[in-house]
Amino acid sequence: MKKYLPILLRLIIAIILIQTLRFKFTAHPDSVFIFTKVGLEPIGRIGIGIAELIAGILLLFRKTAWAGALLTLGIIGGAIMMHLTQLGIEINGDGGILFYTALITFIIAVIVLFIYRKEIPILGKKLNF
Numbered sequence: 001m002k003k004y005l006p007i008l009l010r011l012i013i014a015i016i017l018i019q020t021l022r023f024k025f026t027a028h029p030d031s032v033f034i035f036t037k038v039g040l041e042p043i044g045r046i047g048i049g050i051a052e053l054i055a056g057i058l059l060l061f062r063k064t065a066w067a068g069a070l071l072t073l074g075i076i077g078g079a080i081m082m083h084l085t086q087l088g089i090e091i092n093g094d095g096g097i098l099f100y101t102a103l104i105t106f107i108i109a110v111i112v113l114f115i116y117r118k119e120i121p122i123l124g125k126k127l128n129f
Contacts, residue, residue, distance in 0.1 A: 006065075006112065006115045006116070009108050009111060009112050009115075010059045010060065010065055010068070010069075010112055011059075011060075012108055013055075013056070013059050013068070013069070013072055013105055013108050013109055013112065014055075014056040014057075014059040014060055014068075015056075016101060016104075016105050017052040017053070017055055017056040017059075017072065017075075017105070018052070018053065018056040020049075020052065021049050021052060021053055024045050024046065024048065024049035024052075025046070025049055027042070027045075030091070030092055031045055032045070033091075033092065034082075034087065034091060034098075037086060037087060038082050038086050038087065048075060048078075051071065051075055052075055054068075054071065055068045055071040055072045055075060056068070058071065059072070059112070062116075062119075063119065065112060065115075065116045065119070066112075066113060066116040066117065066119045066120050068112075069109045069110075069112040069113035069116065070113060072105065072106075072109040073106065073109050073110065073113065076102050076105050076106045076109065077106060079098075079102045080099070080102050080103065080106060083098070083099045083102065
């Protein structure tokens, strides 16, 4: 199980990131609402969608998993901050599902980054603990 856990965690993050792209790239009304509320519609919606696609792809490969996890932390960290400062936990009666999914994704990305910390160029060898 120890061998497969990192792969499973990477896949979970990639699936979460990639499945949200259909909302961003098709201008789903909920996605447009969110990005309008934070003042990032449409450039932010599309740009963040592209960044999520890149992070999802990077997570699929062992050698670039650290970069995908790091990019995910930046993207999802921003989403969490937007929820806490401008959007609120619940959006359009979703019961907070977007916020809690972001939290779970962030936590898993921290774990993945820790697992693959030795793969990070330059810093990797210094993070040998």
